[in-house]
Amino acid sequence: MSAEPRSLARRLFEPASIDSQAPVARIVTYALLFLWTLVVVIPLYWVFITSFKGPGEVDNGPFYLPFVDFAPSLQAWDFMLVQNYTLRPYTNSVVVAVASTLLAVLIGSLAAYALVRIRFQVKLAAVAIFLILLTAIIVAVATFGVQWEIAVAVAAALFIIALFTLVGRTRLAVGNNDIEFWIISNRIMPPIVAVLPIYVMFQQMRLLDTQLALIVTYTAINLPIVVWLTRDFFAGIPLDLEESAQIDGASKFRVFFTIALPLVRSGLVATFLLVLILAWNEYLLALFLSNADAQTMPVLVSAQNTTRGPQWWNMSVLITVMIAPVIVISSILQKHIARGLLVGAVKG
Numbered sequence: 001m002s003a004e005p006r007s008l009a010r011r012l013f014e015p016a017s018i019d020s021q022a023p024v025a026r027i028v029t030y031a032l033l034f035l036w037t038l039v040v041v042i043p044l045y046w047v048f049i050t051s052f053k054g055p056g057e058v059d060n061g062p063f064y065l066p067f068v069d070f071a072p073s074l075q076a077w078d079f080m081l082v083q084n085y086t087l088r089p090y091t092n093s094v095v096v097a098v099a100s101t102l103l104a105v106l107i108g109s110l111a112a113y114a115l116v117r118i119r120f121q122v123k124l125a126a127v128a129i130f131l132i133l134l135t136a137i138i139v140a141v142a143t144f145g146v147q148w149e150i151a152v153a154v155a156a157a158l159f160i161i162a163l164f165t166l167v168g169r170t171r172l173a174v175g176n177n178d179i180e181f182w183i184i185s186n187r188i189m190p191p192i193v194a195v196l197p198i199y200v201m202f203q204q205m206r207l208l209d210t211q212l213a214l215i216v217t218y219t220a221i222n223l224p225i226v227v228w229l230t231r232d233f234f235a236g237i238p239l240d241l242e243e244s245a246q247i248d249g250a251s252k253f254r255v256f257f258t259i260a261l262p263l264v265r266s267g268l269v270a271t272f273l274l275v276l277i278l279a280w281n282e283y284l285l286a287l288f289l290s291n292a293d294a295q296t297m298p299v300l301v302s303a304q305n306t307t308r309g310p311q312w313w314n315m316s317v318l319i320t321v322m323i324a325p326v327i328v329i330s331s332i333l334q335k336h337i338a339r340g341l342l343v344g345a346v347k348g
Contacts, residue, residue, distance in 0.1 A: 044323065051076055051316035058312050076313040086300065090321065093297040096211055097279040100218035105272050107219070108226025113256055115176050115227070116234045122179070124172040129162045142200045180231070187224035195288050202289060209291040217289065218279045226271055233267035234260060266339035273337060277326060297322050
């Protein structure tokens with residue numbers, strides 16, 4: 001008995017099989033993808049062609065087609081990359097972004113693994129005393145001019161004394177969930193709130209306008225993101241694998257580096273790229289903590305907004321140079337990124 005032929009409406013709006021899309025749904029999907037492609041590509045194209053324009057082409061109207069609407073020129077490229085002071089900011093951005101990202105991923109993955117595999121019960125009194133002493137260090141250094149080495153040494157001594165005398169008598173404790181929430185909440189806070197204390201701290205330590213100050217700061221602000229992302233990666237690893245290695249005599253660190261990390265490699269690659277982009281594009285902290293020696297590319301781009309108005313052609317050169325390595329790295333690692341986004345998403 002032959003199947004009843006479907007009507008035109010059903011053929012258009014209903015899929016032919018479970019693993020296929022209806023024709024109308026397929027058309028809508030491709031149309032939305034095409035529109036999204038335009039949204040992404042057109043700004044990049046505009047920046048790229050603007051880098052080959054001069055002040056006249058930028059000011060006199062929208063010209064979109066090289067050799068048709070305008071004659072391309074390498075004047076802006078020559079000025080920014082040859083005649084101008086661009087190599088040092090670019091080197092600073094590379095060093096600071098890569099170093100801070102590597103540190104953040106290493107430290108953050110260790111912290112995330114510990115939060116997944118170790119049950120913590122930190123006394124609430126110890127946390128309170130630590131925060132009070134940390135505040136006292138900042139006040140002593142910033143307000144009273146105490147040398148930071150002396151302030152840290154005194155605070156460390158007081159903290160150790162408090163641990164052995166007061167903390168042991170309290171019962172309230174902070175668990176893993178509380179620690180995770182505290183770590184993530186640090187990233188929720190607007191960076192502008194912490195700019196002044198960070199500036200004063202590095203000023204007292206004589207580390208302003210250095211790559212080290214930016215590396216330490218970027219590592220600290222990106223740690224919560226790494227912990228938040230990698231925690232689910234490690235939680236998806238079967239515990240039996242690690243227990244078998246420990247029975248064979250492997251230490252916690254050996255299990256982490258030889259078993260846990262290789263299993264979540266794709267997730268770490270995705271996390272690395274995300275944090276690298278955040279560090280690469282960071283502007284606010286670099287503006288306050290750097291000047292000439294440690295200036296990064298985002299600060300140099302903003303400096304092209306001069307008293308004569310925005311130098312769009314120069315900005316476009318710098319933006320193109322900044323975008324290029326991110327696109328190349330993303331293209332090379334796209335398979336790992338796609339797999340990494342799914343790591344820990346399916347359990348069972």
